[in-house]
Amino acid sequence: MDRETNRPKKLGFRPSKAPNPSPSSSSPVRLRPREETKRDSTSSIHERRNPVLDEDEETGSPIFSYLVGTCPDMCPAKERQQRERLRDLSVFERLHGDPSRTSSKLAVKKFCRTMSNAELQEVEIRPLPVLRSTLKYLMNLVDTSDQPFEVVHDFVFDRTRSIRQDLTRQNILDDEAICMYEEMVKFHIESHKKLAMCYTKTDLASLCYLNTEQLMKCLATLFKLFDIHRRSSSLYKNEAEFYSFYVLLHLGGKIPQMGSSLSLWYRKLTLSILQSNEMRFSMTLIRYSQLGNFKRFFTRLEAEASDLQLCLVEPFLSEIRARAISYVNHSGYKLQPYPLKHLSDVLRIKESELEELCHVCGLETTMDEAGMKTLPVKQTSFSLPKLGLPVHSLSTF
Amino acid sequence: MPGPVTAWGPSIPRWFTWLLRLLFLLVAFLISVVTFFFRRLPVSHRSLPPSSSIRERSLGQSRQEPFPAMAYLSMGEAHRRITDYLSRFCDAVSSQDAATLSALLAISSNFASLQAPADALNVFQDSNQLVNQVERYAQFAEILSPLLRCLQSYRLGRYSDAYVAFEKAANAFLQEFRNWETAWAMEAVYILALEIRLLAEKADRELSSSGKNTEKLQGAGSFLMKIFGALAGKGPKRVGALYVACQLFKVYFKLGTVHLCRSVIRSIETARLFDLDEFPVKDKVTYMYYTGRLEVYNENFTVADQKLTYALMHCSPNKEANKRMILKYLIPVKLSIGILPKQWLLEKYNLMEYNEVVKALKTGDLRLLRRALREHEDRFLRSGVYLVLEKLELQVYQRLMKKIYVLQKQKDPSKAHQLKIETAVKALNWLGMDMDMDEAECIMAILIFKNLTKGYISHKNKVVVLSKQDPFPKLNGKPVSS
Numbered sequence: 038m039d040r041e042t043n044r045p046k047k048l049g050f051r052p053s054k055a056p057n058p059s060p061s062s063s064s065p066v067r068l069r070p071r072e073e074t075k076r077d078s079t080s081s082i083h084e085r086r087n088p089v090l091d092e093d094e095e096t097g098s099p100i101f102s103y104l105v106g107t108c109p110d111m112c113p114a115k116e117r118q119q120r121e122r123l124r125d126l127s128v129f130e131r132l133h134g135d136p137s138r139t140s141s142k143l144a145v146k147k148f149c150r151t152m153s154n155a156e157l158q159e160v161e162i163r164p165l166p167v168l169r170s171t172l173k174y175l176m177n178l179v180d181t182s183d184q185p186f187e188v189v190h191d192f193v194f195d196r197t198r199s200i201r202q203d204l205t206r207q208n209i210l211d212d213e214a215i216c217m218y219e220e221m222v223k224f225h226i227e228s229h230k231k232l233a234m235c236y237t238k239t240d241l242a243s244l245c246y247l248n249t250e251q252l253m254k255c256l257a258t259l260f261k262l263f264d265i266h267r268r269s270s271s272l273y274k275n276e277a278e279f280y281s282f283y284v285l286l287h288l289g290g291k292i293p294q295m296g297s298s299l300s301l302w303y304r305k306l307t308l309s310i311l312q313s314n315e316m317r318f319s320m321t322l323i324r325y326s327q328l329g330n331f332k333r334f335f336t337r338l339e340a341e342a343s344d345l346q347l348c349l350v351e352p353f354l355s356e357i358r359a360r361a362i363s364y365v366n367h368s369g370y371k372l373q374p375y376p377l378k379h380l381s382d383v384l385r386i387k388e389s390e391l392e393e394l395c396h397v398c399g400l401e402t403t404m405d406e407a408g409m410k411t412l413p414v415k416q417t418s419f420s421l422p423k424l425g426l427p428v429h430s431l432s433t434f
Numbered sequence: 435m436p437g438p439v440t441a442w443g444p445s446i447p448r449w450f451t452w453l454l455r456l457l458f459l460l461v462a463f464l465i466s467v468v469t470f471f472f473r474r475l476p477v478s479h480r481s482l483p484p485s486s487s488i489r490e491r492s493l494g495q496s497r498q499e500p501f502p503a504m505a506y507l508s509m510g511e512a513h514r515r516i517t518d519y520l521s522r523f524c525d526a527v528s529s530q531d532a533a534t535l536s537a538l539l540a541i542s543s544n545f546a547s548l549q550a551p552a553d554a555l556n557v558f559q560d561s562n563q564l565v566n567q568v569e570r571y572a573q574f575a576e577i578l579s580p581l582l583r584c585l586q587s588y589r590l591g592r593y594s595d596a597y598v599a600f601e602k603a604a605n606a607f608l609q610e611f612r613n614w615e616t617a618w619a620m621e622a623v624y625i626l627a628l629e630i631r632l633l634a635e636k637a638d639r640e641l642s643s644s645g646k647n648t649e650k651l652q653g654a655g656s657f658l659m660k661i662f663g664a665l666a667g668k669g670p671k672r673v674g675a676l677y678v679a680c681q682l683f684k685v686y687f688k689l690g691t692v693h694l695c696r697s698v699i700r701s702i703e704t705a706r707l708f709d710l711d712e713f714p715v716k717d718k719v720t721y722m723y724y725t726g727r728l729e730v731y732n733e734n735f736t737v738a739d740q741k742l743t744y745a746l747m748h749c750s751p752n753k754e755a756n757k758r759m760i761l762k763y764l765i766p767v768k769l770s771i772g773i774l775p776k777q778w779l780l781e782k783y784n785l786m787e788y789n790e791v792v793k794a795l796k797t798g799d800l801r802l803l804r805r806a807l808r809e810h811e812d813r814f815l816r817s818g819v820y821l822v823l824e825k826l827e828l829q830v831y832q833r834l835m836k837k838i839y840v841l842q843k844q845k846d847p848s849k850a851h852q853l854k855i856e857t858a859v860k861a862l863n864w865l866g867m868d869m870d871m872d873e874a875e876c877i878m879a880i881l882i883f884k885n886l887t888k889g890y891i892s893h894k895n896k897v898v899v900l901s902k903q904d905p906f907p908k909l910n911g912k913p914v915s916s
Contacts, residue, residue, distance in 0.1 A: 329880035368882035
């Protein structure tokens, strides 16, 4: 019978098969035929259609050759030397502060979009153990560095992207990869909150956007990995929570579009995910937010959100609160200004922060005879500011 | 001279009787030879349904086993059948007979009539040579050789191989089609579009059951785009573009890559190459169905209403199943704009999952709505209308408030326009919904904001003061304002 394509026999070419549905935890799973036992670095190039992990590929499935890396350091030597020469070293990579010197313990491989796989050599790709330790190093940097957060974020953002690129190029699909992706998702979510907190800087809006974009790409790949590893109806330890992150992202108004609406996304999920607590929680939050039922939204959020879920949602709370203020403003009684204390209770925000939010949205606040702050209603000057709203966290009472 | 021959009539010469006997024996001999020779052929010349043993052996099972049942087919007959197929193809092309051509290409949708040559191909293994030897067939060798391979593989139940061969043949056919000036072969192109999808689906099923990657349907999508590209443009071939677009929609919906429909829709609607009126109604119905569904997912209810209603109105009256599919999406849309279907409609088209939803909207029973959504959650999530139905909650609240208002009016018309929030809370608690004053106030605020209620809330006095005129305006075909 015909082969699928008439490719000439290459060195080490064999048609590949789908992964074994129950991978052993000891050896990493790769999409490789089971007959292969030896793997020497020069002849381990395989051709495979339909790459599983390519994050930037939407439609077609071009033929994609994947390699097995051999680079022992966080950054391949060739790149290290090149960047030393060009003085292209981040502040974290400089040896004793010298912008033209680095070491193998400091330099981390940069993300580079332009390279096609044909030109790459194995020595420039980091194998799984090296990637693991690189990620650990980067996460440690986030916790311990005393540089301003935007600088740290920028560095780690780019270097983790490079880690993901190496994972994709080697088509690593096992449990380790899942752990690493989960770590990266966590990083992006925590960054999401931290970046949003300093809203006064104008270019942070694009940083936030890019961060969210990468977060969504990580999530998308993570979901593909979960799909591959799915055994009957049991879920990975945190699988449901990660799916709930994707849903909760839709609370924000300006997230990058992932191509299809939430309705279509739900169609693809299994029942066990849809019925998990985390998913129910996030779907209900979306419902309350869209309906405008702020009371329940905030009580439920306070009661059930995990730390990471809260991290993800907090930057969106201002917009939701602003909407609530506009409803109150619209539907109130002209002669009776609305007490801010009560509203701040419902919206789980400090009274002073609520006052600030009102002002930012163009509404005045007054004081009544008892000295309580109030919001006169039926003001016509309500508008959402272009630069974004200040982020206030959830105040618990 | 005794003998029965001479017993009657005048005497017959002896040599004549011997001649007669000889002739008789000769004829008998010939008959026996002929029957012996022709015993090996099947009884009728038309396509013979294979015996059950052949079917059992060939359906995707052991590939190394020979097909002893095929031995019933002689080489001569096999050769005849194949050449018959090939010449029918060439005749159809030269006489521009699209109907015959389509029948020859309909591998999976019309396999019964192609079984004869398919059987023959498994006996006569050298069909390639046959195609290349004869000048008439050789000019279409790029189409015919893979087409024969496809037939052969399909007959053996090897759908993945059949798909690959068909894609080759279809590519070559498309090339030819591009060169033909008129659109005489459009029907054949339709069959090509249909078959590539059907074969890809079958191939993917086969691949997934043996644990391999399913990628054929994606390939079919790319090929359909090629056909679309060949049809898009000025000229009579335009008329087939909508059919191909619908095949693409089916592929994308099946693959879950629905966002890819956007580029197709853009080409059809905004590129100003096409005027929707020039397409056949059947294709327009399918097109409106799929684009209507997309609008439902994006919650553009007004447009979704237009498209799905068009599809319903122009759907052929006897296609009950299609009407049901359209209604499955049209009903949530209509509910979102305040139009309720009648009970008999739900019963007739077996859409009773919407029954409780409709009742909840009629009576303002929020508990019923929530229950209906829970009960059919899986179904609604799969079809993608869950979020649309969830949003109906607001209209249910409106209905409930209106009921309270009406009751109050009956009791004391002068005070009816003042609705105590406490009353609303009591009503909702009575319905089994756990609600407090703050939440009820929230709901009232949103009802007023979205213009489902006219009035204002006095937070201090915990009362909603309704407008004296039409405090609960109907939606009247417009979706809830956002």
